[in-house]
Amino acid sequence: MSSKDWIEKDYYAVLGVAKTASADEIKKVYRKLARESHPDHNPGDPKAEERFKSVSEAYAVLGDDAKRREYDEMRSLFGSGAFRRGARQAGQPGGMPFDVSDLFGNAQSAGGGRFAGGGISDLFSSIFSGGAGGGGAPGPARGRDIETEVALDFDDAVRGVTLPLTLRAPGVCDTCHGNGAKPGTVPRTCQVCHGAGVTHRNQGAFSLAEPCRNCQGVGTVVDEKCPECQGTGGVTKTRTLNVRFPAGVADGQRIRLAGRGEPGERGGPAGDLFVHVKVRPDELFGRSGDDLTLTVPITFAEAVLGTDLRVPTLDGAVTLRVPAGTPSGRILRARGKGVSRRDGQTGDLLVTLDVVVPARVSDEARAALEAFAAQTPPPAREHLDARVRRSG
Secondary structure (H helix, E strand, O other), rough: OOOOOOOOOOOOOOOHHOOOHHHHHHHHHHHHHHHHOOOOOOOOOOHHHHHHHHHHHHHHHOOOHHHHHHHHHHHHHHOOOOEEEEOOOOEEEOOEEEEOHHHOOOHOOOOOHHHOHHHHHHHHHHOOOOOOOOOOOOOOOOOOOOOEEEEEEEEHHHHOEEEEEEEEEEEEOEEEEEEEEEOOOOEOOOOOOOOEEEEEEEEEOEEEEEEEOOOOOOOEEEEEEOOOOOOEEEEEEEEEEEEOOOOOOOOOOOOEEEEOOOOOOOOOOOEEEEEEEEEEOOOOOOOEEEEEEEEEEHHHHHHHOOEEEEEEEOEEEEEEEEEOOOOOOOEEOOOOOEOOOOOOOEOHHHHHHHHOOOOOOOHHHHHHHHHHHHHHOOOOOOOHHHHHHHHO
16 A cells, blocks of 8 residues: 555544544444454454454544544645645644655655655554554453343233243353452552553654553453452353333344343443244234234125124124125224234234135035025126137
8 A cells, every 4th residue: 555545544434424523423433333343242353353453543543633633634635636734743833844745755765764664654654553453452342242032922922021031141240240359359440541441652743542451441450350250240140030021022023121131341331132032823813013813704694694793802802793795805803902002002903704615515505505596696707708708
């Protein structure tokens, strides 16, 4: 990569933020990207490691107001094509003006200087090496999310239920309560960073912040480690949680319990627990969104003459009127007899009528049907007959 290409590296693009993004927005995006690409969460993944370094390097500049102003000014000047600027020393104005092209053309020929042979890219590589993206000690890390699966009865899923959930997964150490210190001792404030978790070092006009190597970015040091968790603050253990499944929870839905996942490392927050819901089918009812479905068989006579039909619901029964002349497959609706949601809305019960045709009939029934057929006009099939004649 050429010197000019190095200087034109777009840290805003690396983080995926606009140049007008606020400091809080940049910090929020950086934390998200750093979590996703951290080597601890992606063991053996060189692409994730490179991504983590790039993101950390970008935040080392954009996360500091002074360095961000310097970076923006430099990119503006180098992007203009023809420019001159006053020399700066330790961030102070003054000095004789010089042509920035000298940085590209003459830095490599500077005799015996610190950056001889490397050009301006070596200058900036020196500035950023050893920062947050250059192999510095990691700071607090969020715990991993964990997942489990729970099977619910159909009624429980519709009405809502609270169930105990037993897990064997990493959790906070009961001996040290998560601080990693031996009982009777407490972590002490790091004497290097004075509890800040970061240290600063100057590189000319820049001051770079990086996680403190002495305390791993936590801000505290454990002198005597907990014998149970060996200073990590977490152990694998069996724990039972009471999980509330809301009314109307659906098959395949995922319930999130914030902070109930693996404990964080080096003082980081715990991850989340995700519970995947599997709903056992009911012997009678089906479900379509917030509506319950039910198929009810009726006789040919009931379909022709009409009838009052008593059908079950989840909490009792309801009577539906089947109009005379009802075809097979017609759906009747019992309003408000479906799934109740947390917002107070309730679905309906949808009853599909299935006209049953008997495989065998008695002689008396056959005679009655033949008499019925003789008195019943055939359905309109002229359009079908016309197609048959054309195809024949």
